[in-house]
Amino acid sequence: MREGTTPLVRREDYTAPSHWIRSVDLSFDLDPAKTLVINRMQVEPNADRPGEALRLDGEDIVLTRVLVNGESISFRNEGGQLVLENLPAEPFALEIRNTCAPEKNLELSGLYTSGGSFFTQCEAQGFRRITYFLDRPDVMALFRVTLRADARAYPVLLSNGNRVDQGKLDHGRHYATWVDPHPKPSYLFALVAGELVCREQRVRSRSGKDHLLQVYVRAGDLDKTEHAMNSLIASVVWDEARFGLSLDLERFMIVAVSDFNMGAMENKGLNIFNTKFVLANPATATDVDYANIEAVVGHEYFHNWTGNRVTCRDWFQLSLKEGLTVYRDQTFSQDMAGEASARAVKRIEDVRQLRQMQFPEDAGPMAHPVRPEQYQAIDNFYTTTVYEKGAEVVRMMATLVGEACFRAGMDLYFQRHDGQAVTCDDYAQAIADANPGSPLATRLDAFKRWYAQAGTPRVSAQGVYSAETGSYTLTLSQQTPATPGQPVKAPFVIPVAMGLLDSDGRPLLLQLQGEADYGGTDRVLVLDQASQTFVFTGLYGLTAAPVPSLLRGFSAPVILEWQADEAALFTQLRHDTDPFNRWEAAQRLAVQRLLSAVRSGQPLQLDAAWLDAQRAVLRDPALDAAFKDLVLTPPSAGYLAEQLAADGVPVDPPRIHAARESLRAQLAQALHDDWVWAFETHQDNGAYRPDPVSSGRRALANLALSHLVLDAARSGDTVWPGKAFQRVKDAGNLTDRQGALIALLHAHHELAEPALARVHAQFKGEALVIDRWFALQAGTPERDGRVFARIKALALHPDYSLRNPNRARSLLATLFVMNPSALHREDAAGYVFWADKVVEVDAFNPQLAARLARGLDRWRTLAEPYRSAAREALIRVSGRADLSPDTREIVTRALQD
Template sequence: MNTAQPETIQRLDYTVPSFLVDHIDLTFDLAPSATSVSATTRFKHNPASDSREIVLNGQDLELVKIVMNGRTLEKPDYALDHGELRIPNAPDDVTLVIDTLVRPDKNTSLMGLYISNGNFFTQCEAEGFRKITYYPDRPDVMASYTVTLFADKKKYPVLLSNGNLVDQGDLPKGRHFAKWEDPFKKPSYLFALVAGNLVCQEETFRLADGRDVLLQVWVEDGNLDKTPHAMESLKHSIAWDESRFGLELDLDRFMIVAVSDFNMGAMENKGLNIFNTRYVLANPRIATDQDYANIESVVGHEYFHNWTGDRVTCRDWFQLSLKEGLTVFRDQEFSADRTGSDSGRAVKRIEDVRTLRQVQFPEDAGPMAHPVRPDSYQEINNFYTVTIYEKGAEVVRMYQTLLGRDGFKKGMDLYFKRHDGNAVTCADFLAAMADANGRDLSQFELWYSQAGTPRVKLESDYDSLNRTLSLTLSQSCPPTPGQTEKKPFLIPIAIGLLDAHGKEIPVRVKGSDNASDTCVLELTQEKQTFTLVDVPEKPVISALRNFSAPVILEFEQTDEELLHLLANDTDSFNRWEAGQRLAMRRLLELTHAVRENRPLTLDKPFIDAFRTVLTNTSLDPALRELALTLPSETIIAEKMDEIDPRAIHTARQFMRKTLANALEKEWQKAYKNNLTDGEYRPIPQDAGKRALKNLALSYLLLCDSTDTCHMAIDQYRQANNMTDRLAALTSLVHSGCMQKLPEVKELLEHFYKEYENEPLVIDKWFSLQSTSPTTSIESIRELMEHPAFTFRNPNRARSLIFGFCHNNMAQFHAEDGSGYEFWAKYLLELDRINPQVAARLARCMDQYKRYVPSLRQPAERALKQVSKQELSRDTREIINKTLSA
């Protein structure tokens, strides 16, 4: 750690590697306190480079020996400084043998080779391989790998690495070995090994071409009953990629391994995916409906990386969204298709856009704003962001919107034909899409190079005499760090029209012979007018259908028009959106009223609109649940120039309580009508009913009646699944029932004792308390003293510390600044253990300069206090950018 300013790496400074690697042979003698690593690497000079210097990266390594072409090197044959080992004047062909020692049991960063629950695991993306051996640790150096693992057989009976198992056997003194070969060239970040006492569920799966492959899900003993859903998700993923994109599994086996200590969600190492346990382990006793959906999505995501990330990878880390944005889009489409219905696809789309607005839009408006393809970074770990992933996925989705599903598939086919086995750039992907469809997409490149969320203003003018509708669209994008001037984007705006009876009016643009219910207008200039013809009456406009572009739409519509869309729009996303806009108007007004000490009221037409949605049984329950969930406090804050977190919380709680009391009978009926009897099934239909029922319960607990608390207590006691049990307990704690009824505290204690041997459930126990508006900072500190809490496990730290700082607006933003002091203290403690996780915690202060003055000053004081301390590169970059924004 250091207090110096980290070096800034620029995208335009990219140079090709001076030497390429043909093959690397790795040998590990595994021991927790001192693992010996021997790497034999064959280098060839890169004819595209004028340099004759071999540059190898290394971090936290003990160098034992270097042998080049049979000769042991001594200084000054090489230089070792600042994490780089340099060998000057190397010949064209070089074989290097490098022996190192690493200390896995001391590695709390969870990058490189580390120990978790007595087992060995690796995490090498982005720059973890350099903590294993000296190597050109960059994604554009691709090589084939042979890996041999030696270990004590009793302690580590399972030895895994990438590719195919080619040899294994016993050795003297109770030891054994396993040898793995990966036939496909890969960059170092995709290397993986696992060694330990594990068990697996395995199945043989037949691919579309008739070939049988072995699928394995490896877990710690005692968790085998929690693997079937992950296995089924893997099989569905393989089948979907074959049918949707014609992409097959290319290895003889595919392995998933679950580990409890993991910085990320999962990692797509070639053929050996390593997962956070939260995205593998599930059964009705410990997993919610959302857990089941997340597991299927993440398993799909990592499997889809086999082609979009492994077979074709990124040239440098600036191109990260090339693989991540594309693969998020693929897993979103997979999850949507898996719902099996149009309403299911709409639910998935709404959920994805809510995430974008709640997390990515604030990032675009804050000090860490960066393009989908960044221009610079100081620590690459900080750029695994929602901009790279979720906004990157929206950029990929726009290709499909512009080119059509078939055109997108043609572009994907050409992309793989051109680049299979190579490390490429976002520009290469764009070129494949353009060339396959004969389109000029040069303007579309701005989505990669310009940061910020574009704003699109829509104005309409109906001409009844000529039966035309003029739509004037104008776009702008606010300044972001390093970018003050923005050029116009190519923005696809999907438009639909409804008549007075709620029926679709065919949309036809002047000059076109085609008419359809939805038309995609391509906005390419700062301001453009589109004329729609044959419009028989003044319509209600349904704009930006299915959220056709990641923009903020500014379009003035009356409450009556929004109510019309809420009741009739055939585009389910915009039907939901109309309700959100109606609610947001009132939430913003209520927030201003709180700040100005004015009386708080909620108008009857809005309450009636809410009632109409709640009682509309023709709507899918999952869609109703989404429509009846108010915009989050974070999304409300994004609509305000000056953020007053406690006023926002007060306003939103007032609206929820008012809707609860005004619609108590309707909530009661919705609760009873959506009970799911019998055996628990994590299918979309049942999950939607549970979601609506549990939303109704959360509203009922806000009614001025204690009977509803007993209703939730009964649900907790009678539940046969984690979804209903956790929802009941969360509603009881968050509503304040714990202060009214002693039974609630007893239930909280019962929940812990019932699941104390289930770490993922104990994470939920910490989280439901840390996010409760009734939980004070003092209570959080008490929870940190609980024997089950530890900073060293990222999931546990996220459940308590992150839950409070990121998701408890009412308590974290205390007027006395105690929340910020808490954040500063534990950020520093976490940074000493795991910088990557600490840097994520630092992000909760991104927006501090927009806080009201009474909060801005203590927030800045806490930030400056942190900035004066010794920090990791990861956290230093975040703090500096936040203060200097």
């Protein structure tokens, strides 16, 4: 796998397989050192490709036998494939016997062991590490699986579908047989065997069928599964109510494992989850954890239809299942949040994540379309572009046709393609065909550029008001920067949700030129040309030009370039009826001040108008606490860096860091009394509840405490640091305990050390809390090199391990991706550390190493000396002959001109 050049796979080269595998009977004799796999398949030649050899994928397995219709045949290995020639022209039985060594599988792909149990991860290409197969998503087969193992060591034996048989065997062994009644590709195969306990719940669908829901965990974690089970029940109910999609198996199982490269996996009926997205109680999980568990449980369950019943024809179509299912889980989370304000907070959080992670990807060397055109390692394309931007593409479809019509399109999609492996084009066509005459259907070919073109469109807006004619002329233009392999971009179809406000913030009725009457205060404009002009009429009697409220709800994944004056932004911050644009106005006001200081090199000095606006938000009784927390949190360093890079300004990370720290310090000092009020009035002293209102109150109280401790570090006050330390000791939930610890860490207060020691001693047996303990320290803003030195020391901590992905990410991913203030150093030590760890991890877990390597994607945007030093680190890694294809693709693309 590490020799030679990995071939480039191109979407345009897709061809159907030479054979179809219609059914599979798998038998496993499970042993950590040497597991025997007997694979009996019913194979049918593809009539369109007669006489071709059958090429089966296999990796790191030992072949012992090949039979065709019961007879041994000759075979050869070629390029990592088992090649079988001179096969029957009619359907035939193929039997393959091989062994694998799960306990040596440190890549955590295929069949491996963790904590004394067996687990699998087969997406995208892990099944070939279990047995030889046509390991591609368009080969869908019926699976029957029999598991045999020692009954004492592995009392629980699970696989996909429904259990049809189980019993005892000789010598203390036992077996279980599972049958999945639905055809599936090999990447959806799963098995679990081990000593596990489970929480069970029976539910009845609207059709009257009973189903068994189970959540399996290791002994001792059962008390942390209630929220996951409740989330699963809510997912089952929601999907049936919202999309008419019912659970199609007798049971649905979730299994939690601590050694897992991904967040979770939607294997048919047997979802395998990273423990961080299953286990939760108030002492060991934060409000964010609770929300993430609900979202991820929903996401994987919703895959049952959008990904499993209808799957991808090839891996280029990955967003067919992932983008659509992210959209579904985001909608689910909004519906679970309930009232409009909580829904708005969820939308803002999703957009903030998109901007911080996906927009830089679109602007960097790894930029690729939502539907990529080529790859070397498919694992590298499990990206925010495929997932989150893909979800935005689906959201735009829903916006262009309307919610009810979108449901009709989804219904048509399942009617046409249930049980098939299809493409993104098939999905878009179904939504359009269900809604003829819609803005989507009339522009479908142009709309599908969202699948084909990389990059983030930049939409500029200019407005002119004429009091004489009572008209407001809005001109929208779009331009998308060049990306690797795509120097020129055709115009996208961009839905721009908008409204107009008068100078006092009141919404105006909208009437486009040529319309007979007003059409309400909200409108969706469709920008599908390089530039278009829209004229609104009937706007008489205004004392000033209207304030445009553009891209409401973030109706398209674009960068809006609108040279708004400060008065307009303050009007939006105070009055806009769209919560997203109210938050966006606050972000723009903060960005303007921060970037002005960064560009000039002068100290940041916050003005009274901005500070008064922040105080007004904090004190506003009409605003939810969660919304206040979002408004009062400054833009991230990464987001600021991208604004500079977009303008061609070299990025100086320490200068950005200094500006943000100055803003935080001034905000802490100027609003001290207001922060005291916020902290004292937003305590939630009752029983812990992770609902949006309670979570919002805790978030705002912890933000207030952080500012109070920060200001205390300036003034020498000991009261608030003491309160924070006491909160670390006796908080009734992890959210508040973590909030207090962050306050001490980010202020670099001397009480941070005893607080850290106390948390470690109290939770040393809780792996997920210790993961967080490492991450909080790695994410602390830098001061005089002390944070980086701490991180290097933590890498040698006895509780730290690179072998467990969660633990490895807690320190390294936090530093490389989330803490530029500590990574980017003039002495280049951060880049040396990055290179050392990427190479070290790559030796045994290429998937994890490739993700860590993404930390230097944007090295070209850096100012000197950071730029040259980062380049040297990339060259050093790329020069290694033993580098995995996964990591090599990342560093090679980063270095390409």
